[in-house]
Structure formats: C-alpha cells, structure tokens
C-alpha cells in the first residue's frame with residue numbers, strides 16, 4: 461500500500477454498510493425518534509348545542525372535553541392548545557372577557573379532567589370580534605387601535621391564567637403585543653409562559669377558519685402575517701423580536717410548506733419551538749395513511765421541533781402505541 465492509497469476513499473465492494481447491516485449496531489447508533497410526549501393536540505372548543513362536530517380531530521363541544529383529554533392523556537399526549545368558538549361577538553370582542561365564557565369553561569374542563577395536562581390558549585380577537593379580525597379598530601378612521609388591542613390581549617391572558625392556563629399564545633403578530641401580554645401576566649402570573657406565533661400567510665388555515673368563524677368579513681391578514689416568499693428571513697427577525705419582548709417559546713405555523721423556516725429557526729433560537737401542523741395539513745396528511753403520518757411528524761422533530769402541535773396527534777400516538785411507528 462502506498463501513502464496515497466492509505467488516504468483514498470474506502471470503497472464498499474459488496475455494498476454492505478457497517479452502520480446499517482447488523483440490527484444490533486443499527487440500534488446502538490439509533491437516535492431518538494418521535495414519542496407521544498413530543499405531541500400536543502389542538503382542542504377547538506365548540507358550543508354544546510352547536511352543529512354536529514367537525515371532522516377535524518379535537519373539535520369538540522365543551523361537554524366532550526373531559527372524555528377527549530382523558531383519552532389523549534392515556535395515549536401519552538400531555539399538552540393541548542385551546543381555541544374557542546366565540547360568542548357574544550361585537551366590535552370590541554367583549555365576549556372574550558365575559559366571565560365563564562367558552563374559552564374559560566374549556567380551560568377549566570381540561571384541568572378538571574386531567575390536572576397534569578399542559579394547557580396553552582390562543583389569545584386573539586378574531587374569535588370574538590363581529591368583523592372576524594384579530595385586532596380592534598378605531599371607530600372614526602378604521603385604523604388599528606393598538607392601545608385597545610393590547611389591553612384586550614393582556615386582559616384575555618390574565619383571565620386564561622386565572623382559569624388555569626399554563627401558557628398563553630398571542631396570535632396576532634402585532635409588534636409590542638408580546639410585551640403587553642408579558643407585562644399583564646407579570647402581576648400575579650409570572651409563571652405562565654408566553655408563546656407567540658410566527659405565522660406565514662397560507663391557505664393551510666382554511667378548515668380551521670371556516671369552522672371557527674375567524675375569516676375576516678372583509679379583507680385578509682396579509683398585513684400581519686409573514687409573506688411566504690420572504691419567510692425564511694423574516695421569520696428570524698420576528699422570532700428575535702418576540703424573544704426580546706418576553707417570549708419564552710415560539711410557535712411556527714404552518715409547517716408543511718415551511719420546513720425550511722423551521723430548520724432556520726432552530727439554528728437561530730434556543731427557546732422551545734412548537735411546530736403547528738395546521739388544519740389544512742390534516743386534510744392532506746390523511747392521504748398518507750397512518751405510517752406516512754407518523755413519518756411526517758418524525759421529520760418535524762428531526763427538523764428541530766421540540767413540540768409538534770397537530771390535528772393528527774391522536775393518530776400518531778395510537779400508531780406509536782401499537783409499536784408500528
């Protein structure tokens with residue numbers, strides 16, 4: 461053997477790869493894959509007397525919450541994110557602050573059924589305004605009323621915390637809103653986390669918006685959400701700002717069309733990242749079948765998600781329990 465041969469690439473003459481050929485070695489070098497503990501499930505709180513439940517998993521009436529979360533808990537899913545179908549909607553989102561409203565009833569129902577379940581809540585105006593927008597607007601010129609919107613978000617967060625929420629998730633991407641929520645919580649709820657959104661404009665929110673009535677009556681949210689073509693860069697800027705304002709974790713949505721953004725966020729941020737596989741993704745994922753759905757969620761974990769918030773959480777957990785993940 462010459463000195464040059466010694467450093468030549470090693471050929472595998474028989475195609476055998478030592479990392480993969482023997483089961484014991486495959487197992488030895490295996491890295492952790494997805495477990496039910498990585499999953500969180502959206503819980504869409506609907507009225508008890510409403511229309512038949514949606515086919516979206518987790519869209520349940522208040523009266524079905526206890527049964528649903530006990531089932532999830534028994535499968536190893538230890539987190540839920542609550543969204544409430546609003547009521548008493550008006551221009552000021554007054555219903556959001558009504559004592560005993562559907563969100564507060566939902567939080568209490570989860571905690572009563574499974575006290576250990578980590579509860580995150582959506583803090584946003586769009587389920588509660590009659591115009592379906594996330595923000596409050598001034599009656600004279602129609603511009604965003606920042607002061608009133610921040611006051612609404614801060615007060616909602618405090619009410620959710622009082623009802624038992626562990627983490628609140630300001631959803632409208634308004635600069636300053638995360639700080640407003642953090643400051644509001646600091647008075648008595650310092651231990652409640654703030655998990656704002658990094659949201660791209662996408663069609664993949666469709667089934668959720670239709671069910672929950674959060675489509676703006678007029679216009680759209682492009683002024684608040686990240687433009688998809690720039691999201692690889694803008695998401696990093698937004699995430700850094702949220703952390704500066706007091707966020708202790710972040711949610712990225714959607715993920716099916718933003719896997720690159722997830723990877724970049726992971727490289728740039730040390731806070732926990734929640735990858736939210738949205739309602740429109742669920743419609744597409746169903747075509748993959750259970751094994752494909754598990755594969756997709758495992759890919760999100762590998763891409764950097766600490767938590768995967770997904771309408772398919774129960775399906776994934778069941779498949780893993782069967783040992784066929």
Ligand SMILES: [Zn+2]
Pocket residue numbers: 584585586587593594631632
């Ligand atoms: Zn909203």
